[in-house]
Amino acid sequence: MATVAVTSALALSLAACGSDDSDAADSGPTVTVTDSRGQEEVPLNPDSVVVFDMGVLDTLDTLGVDAVTGVAKGGATPSYLDKYAGDDYVGVGDLFEPDLEAIPRTEPDLIIVGGRSSEMHDTLEDAFDGVPVLDMSVDESSYFESARANARELAKIFEKSDEVDEIIAGQEKRVEAVREQADGAGRGLVLLTSGGEVTAYSVGSRFGFLHEDLGVEAATGELGDQETRHGEAISFEFVKKTDPDLLYVVDRDAAIGEEGKSAEEILDNALVRGTKAWKQEKVTYVDAEAWYIVVGGLTSMDTLIDEVEQSLS
Template sequence: KYESVGGLKEPDFEKIAELDPDLIIIEGRQSEQYDEFKKIAPTIDIQLDQKNYMESFKENTEKIGKIFDKEDAVKEALAKIDDKVEKANKLAKEKGGKGLVVLTSDKQISAYGSGSRFGLIHDVLGVEPVDKNIEASLHGQSVSSEYISEKNPDYLFVIDRSAAIGEKGTAKEVIENEIVKSTKAYKNSHITYLDPGYWYLSGGGLESVSEMVTEVENGLK
């Protein structure tokens, strides 16, 4: 149904030029190649500002809505997402407890906190971080099962990078070992395996943000 124009970080510029687009929309993974895209057609970069997630997301969405004359539809969709965010915050406050967000890649575990690429859970949806000192880097802070056990989160949110890039998903076997099973999150069935497609590949869109909020809300119930 769709033409292949290369990988997320390695676009096929010749193929893109052949398609003769009127507009090219890129995001974070292609941002460094903005000038190359611009040679082919007008290009806009909708990279998210992780420290101002919702403001950045809304600005990007409204920009696209204006370009395609879908401003009313965008306004309606954003209002629904605002309502979902408000409900998730209310639930997080009612439930209390602290959360931890980790990404697994093969057997490696990285933790993400406020201001990070997955900081939406803390900064927008109101889940208090179990560790306020996680460095907000692109690849997260390398951690171990012992770290997770020591921090003992009430809620553990897991993103499986291997599954996101088309490899065999290994998150459950990496996370659910005897050490992590000592946590409140495991004992109370509050380990949530988030959709890696939305969280790792395509966050920041009307569909993805809506589904991401739903997943976190369900994880808190």
Template structure:
């Protein structure tokens, strides 16, 4: 009996220890699970909600300030450079002046689905008021109508400052990127243009040659230098001026064929205004330029007279497509 009692006591003690260990283990797991649940809750509480994109943006420009809806759907444009840019980005336009569209935009915007906004100098205020646009873009030609246009819708001036062409152009493009939520696309387009500009600068510097810019209209000639409307050739693209004393004015400095012969440029860049603007007698740019006097210049002798496309240079400068084409034109001219 003593032996049996001893064995029974040993078995009961072993069972008690086993139960105790199982209980401790279960309690330990429960504690770990509670801690894990607590940590999960802490992580969820610490996570911050994603920042919402702005619904409107305030733009400061040369004529004032405008607060506009981001990605507006009703857009009126009084600048062909801005229209050129919106076209490149695939942004629809509600109304434009149809009387002075460059040829490469004519087929898409001189249609019934796009309203005629008047002219670049004389907007159709009554029609614009009826359209109720969400934003209006203008530049120099429509600047005198700014106050009246701004009463109809937030109006943004995006004219290019020719004295600081590249900086001004870039600022304008970034404004468009902000307004339409196209910052990333705009950065890519501007990077491509800057790469092309760098390439042209290198070619111009390597040539060591000098250039002259002239505009022809109605049989007359005007020369343009640094800081002028077409001064991008000198200021941005690095072509040295054949004459660094040309007056910087909106309509250029009136010159003659004798002046061109005396200046004797290595490159002669020509913009024929009459090729895109109706004029009596039509375009005669090449006839005006290529006379006996000009034929004595280095530019003529070396086949370095470059006729620049006035659709880009005269009608729509300052746009993504037009500036890239302008840079490409000069690149071809200095090769």
């Protein structure tokens, strides 16, 4: 992440902002929540929240929270969250670098990072002394469990626990039904296309929830770097040799607004057409926003469940 230089004038404005917010937090009720770094005391029902994570933004939006005042812009905003790209919300940087001059305009009571933006946690904490900074990164090794835990913690802040419990209970029932459908339905493989290249994902990857949470048998063992949970660049010969019964395709370029060949064009070749998945019309071009951009949001998880359920029917 690029180093952010703060001028003396800006530092003074940040210090003033932090002091004001600290006083405000001390004067009102608080709640203790757990994020990926431990426990943090935050204001109950904060008036102004800055969000640097699309999964968190999804969950807050799903719960009807209207306290968001600043969001990460400059990248691909999911279509169903496009209202946050408008002028009603302050652009506070992107997912990798905060705009330290813009954030004070929101007079934040709470700042939330996660996933791609988690590396800016300490920068924000140092810059905005007195304003709590939560890191709601999803543990992709236990995707659904971690995302639900995060949703419950966020709900506590805004007194939305009843609402989130109802949503999660519904998801758990649907996940169980999908796991039953997946039993014996065949072997699945996730492919991500980007810039004309293809990467495969299996168990232990960022898309491992397909197997670990939703019960689809993996067509192959672990692939790629298990520490970063990235997949492995593969050839079309690999796809043909693996011969999955089910293919789930993530078009990264479409998700981030890049031009180039679509996933459908890239995979339409003799080797891929020779797989069981293609022959049985079991190639699912998934919602790339939900699978790639919005990690662990309540609505995005609904989409994951829906698409896998439909692929098995």
